Amino acid sequence: MSQKEHLVIFDTTLRDGEQSPGASMTKTEKLRIAKALERMRVDVIEAGFAIASPGDFDAVKAIAEAVRESTVCSLSRALDKDIDRAAEALQGAESARIHTFIATSPIHMQYKLQLPPDAVIEQAVRAVRRARNLVSDVEFSCEDAGRSEIDFLCRIIEAAIDAGATTINIPDTVGYAVPDQFGTMIRQLLERIPNADKAVFSVHCHNDLGLAVANSLAAVTNGARQVECTINGLGERAGNASLEEIVMAVRTRQDHFDVQTRLDTSHIVPTSRLVSTVTGFPVQPNKAIVGANAFAHESGIHQDGVLKHRETYEIMRAQDVGWHTNSIVLGKHSGRNAFRTRLQELGIQFETETELNEAFARFKDLADRKHEIFDEDLQAIASDSKSLEVEERFKLVCMNVCSETGVIPRANVTLMIDGKEHTAESDGSGPVDATYQAIEAITSSGCSLQLYSVNSITSGTDAQGEVTVRLERGGRIVNGLGADTDIVIASAKAYVHALNLISTDTQRQHPQGDV
Ligand code: KIV
Ligand code: ZN
Numbered sequence: 066m067s068q069k070e071h072l073v074i075f076d077t078t079l080r081d082g083e084q085s086p087g088a089s090m091t092k093t094e095k096l097r098i099a100k101a102l103e104r105m106r107v108d109v110i111e112a113g114f115a116i117a118s119p120g121d122f123d124a125v126k127a128i129a130e131a132v133r134e135s136t137v138c139s140l141s142r143a144l145d146k147d148i149d150r151a152a153e154a155l156q157g158a159e160s161a162r163i164h165t166f167i168a169t170s171p172i173h174m175q176y177k178l179q180l181p182p183d184a185v186i187e188q189a190v191r192a193v194r195r196a197r198n199l200v201s202d203v204e205f206s207c208e209d210a211g212r213s214e215i216d217f218l219c220r221i222i223e224a225a226i227d228a229g230a231t232t233i234n235i236p237d238t239v240g241y242a243v244p245d246q247f248g249t250m251i252r253q254l255l256e257r258i259p260n261a262d263k264a265v266f267s268v269h270c271h272n273d274l275g276l277a278v279a280n281s282l283a284a285v286t287n288g289a290r291q292v293e294c295t296i297n298g299l300g301e302r303a304g305n306a307s308l309e310e311i312v313m314a315v316r317t318r319q320d321h322f323d324v325q326t327r328l329d330t331s332h333i334v335p336t337s338r339l340v341s342t343v344t345g346f347p348v349q350p351n352k353a354i355v356g357a358n359a360f361a362h363e364s365g366i367h368q369d370g371v372l373k374h375r376e377t378y379e380i381m382r383a384q385d386v387g388w389h390t391n392s393i394v395l396g397k398h399s400g401r402n403a404f405r406t407r408l409q410e411l412g413i414q415f416e417t418e419t420e421l422n423e424a425f426a427r428f429k430d431l432a433d434r435k436h437e438i439f440d441e442d443l444q445a446i447a448s449d450s451k452s453l454e455v456e457e458r459f460k461l462v463c464m465n466v467c468s469e470t471g472v473i474p475r476a477n478v479t480l481m482i483d484g485k486e487h488t489a490e491s492d493g494s495g496p497v498d499a500t501y502q503a504i505e506a507i508t509s510s511g512c513s514l515q516l517y518s519v520n521s522i523t524s525g526t527d528a529q530g531e532v533t534v535r536l537e538r539g540g541r542i543v544n545g546l547g548a549d550t551d552i553v554i555a556s557a558k559a560y561v562h563a564l565n566l567i568s569t570d571t572q573r574q575h576p577q578g579d580v
Contacts, residue, residue: 072315072324073232073265073291075109076102076308078340079124080140081269082299083113087535087542088344092124097413097447098296099128101339103135105332107308109162111293114140115154116147122154129158136202138162143192152199163196164234165189166206169213169221186221190228197229205230206269211237215250219257226260232291233264237280240273240303248283255288267291270306272298277306282314285324296340297348297355309333309354309386317381334387335411338441342448345533345544347520354386394440397432401425404443411440413447424449434550435529441522442529445548449558458483459508459564466553468496478503478557497556504560512536512567516544519552532559536567543567 079095082088090098095112102110112128113121129137137158141147143165155161167189168178174185189205196203205225207218222233235254237247251268255261268284268291270277281292298307312330315322337355341348350357360383370377394407404425408414415421427446432438460481467475476499479488489506493499501514516535521528530552534545545563549555 069319069323069325070290072285072322072326073108073267074308074312074326074328075111075138075267075291075293076107076295077111077269077293077305078102078295078299078308079128080111080113081293081301081305082295082340082344084301085299085304085344085346087544088299088346089543090343092120092127093416094343095124096127096131098336098340098343099132099137101332101336102296103132104329105336106327106329107135108327109136109138109291111138111140111164113154116141116150122150125151125154126157129155129161133159136160136162138164138204140164140166141192141196143167143188145192145195148192148195148199152196155200160202161200162202162204162232163200164204164206165192165196166208166234166236167192168209169207169217170209170211171214172212173209182217186224189221190224193225193228193230201231203230204232204234204267206234206236208236209238210235211239211242211247211270215253215257218254222254223258223260226258226264231264232267234267234269234291234293235284235289236269236293237271237277238269240271240277242270242280243274243276244279244283247280248287251284251289252287265290267293269293271301272303272305275303277304278310278314281306281311282322285315285322290324297337297346297352299340299344299346307353309337313354313381313386330385331387335440336387339444342444342531342546345535345546347518347533354381359383360388394443395428395432395438396436397429399428399432399438404428407440408443408447411443411447413443431529431550435527439522442548445522445529445531448546449548456569457565458568459561461554461557461561462486464500464503464554464557466496466500468553474499476500476503476553478507480504480507480561482508496553500553500557501560504557504564508564510536510538510564510567512538512564515542517556519555522548530555532556534559534563536560536563538567541567 099110112125115122115125125139139151139154141151151163174180193205266289268281268289270280292311294306294308294311296308298304312326312328334355348355367378424446462479462481465477473492474496475492477490479486487507489503491499491502491506493502515537518533520531522531529548529550531548532555536543543563543566545559547555547558
């Protein structure tokens with residue numbers, strides 16, 4: 066039997082994924098996600114955009130030094146200074162890739178770059194050459210390729226491969242393509258470019274029309290051998306192609322695809338949860354593969370069929386993507402060592418003993434209220450930890466909420482601000498509203514609430530509720546998270562977390578903005 070060709074999985078959760086408004090992550094959070102991606106055996110991790118800010122540089126550097134089993138990549142525009150900065154950040158990597166890009170569509174060249182096509186080719190060639198002098202693995206992307214002219218793409222790609230590009234990426238930057246046309250485009254490029262066999266062809270699809278996964282798969286059918294994607298489909302605007310959907314489509318339909326990936330798919334659900342917890346972007350229940358209902362059968366006919374023969378209604382096994390791995394791991398009597406060991410197994414490491422001790426205290430407190438502690442609970446405890454990178458100006462000291470039928474809900478909240486306690490009381494339309502009004506009475510933050518959502522971390526009425534609060538102030542958006550078995554307390558924690566995030570100085574507002 067002939068061996069199938071390898072499909073390279075390039076994850077850009079930490080770069081394009083971070084471009085979702087409010088999804089910015091700290092270095093520690095990025096490291097945790099990078100380690101999870103490595104455990105899942107992702108081939109390439111795009112760790113960030115090194116020149117975008119000192120924070121981005123540090124994150125790419127830390128990931129390059131920590132990851133050994135995946136290639137670590139940094140994005141760079143086709144500019145000398147970007148390429149040099151990327152190479153510097155990647156110095157400690159076992160396997161490093163520089164990803165350089167320039168726009169190739171008429172609209173981008175004319176209005177954004179204000180350069181004639183020949184000058185764009187010249188700049189691309191110069192960038193690829195410079196990158197190849199620094200690392201052996203260079204990816205070149207034609208930004209907005211989905212709206213570029215095929216003749217021009219053939220010219221610039223041939224020149225980029227001659228200059229040393231080892232991967233050529235065809236992004237559908239604005240999510241404009243449709244599967245037939247995009248697949249045909251990839252086939253034509255492979256057929257028409259004389260040196261196409263010297264590089265791996267890749268695709269990077271955005272989901273503006275909900276077609277990112279379909280377009281990526283059409284490209285694979287037509288010869289693409291790398292797909293760029295993100296966990297949970299996170300990414301700029303409507304997001305990128307979702308990693309879990311691409312990988313499981315290829316794996317489930319081996320009768321159709323001539324390729325296979327090297328991924329350990331049993332890490333998909335835990336990694337999805339981790340990304341959702343860290344970014345504060347909940348996963349919709351009906352999301353393919355990783356949504357809470359992805360393997361739930363509601364109709365009696367379906368349930369009956371599955372009980373008789375699983376394949377009647379299931380095309381994948383839930384455990385193959387990591388569902389049901391949430392067996393009880395720890396309980397009330399578990400000690401500090403068991404706690405630390407399980408966290409290490411989940412790739413969670415605290416920078417100081419004090420942080421570990423604080424997390425352990427939170428674990429004990431939770432175990433008193435909830436007998437069975439799952440991995441998901443531990444992830445929430447870790448995310449709840451005071452991060453060294455986020456100043457904790459505001460702290461929830463205590464709260465008292467009254468919610469009774471026929472009585473207007475009232476909340477009394479005490480916060481510590483810069484070491485001093487402040488208390489306020491307020492009414493509201495519900496207990497959460499009253500709590501938020503009381504917090505605002507204390508802080509007068511001037512933030513507007515853009516999103517409030519509650520999810521149950523595990524099942525059962527004793528489960529922790531995880532609340533996401535998105536706040537906006539002066540164009541800056543943050544997502545605060547809070548977890549507790551009491552959802553009103555979780556709501557207060559999430560609001561306070563968001564206030565801390567919005568008050569922490571950041572070096573940039575948008576990772577791919579003007580750098
Ligand atoms: O969408 C896009 O074009 C990109 C490139 C930088 C690859 O993210
Ligand atoms: Zn993109």
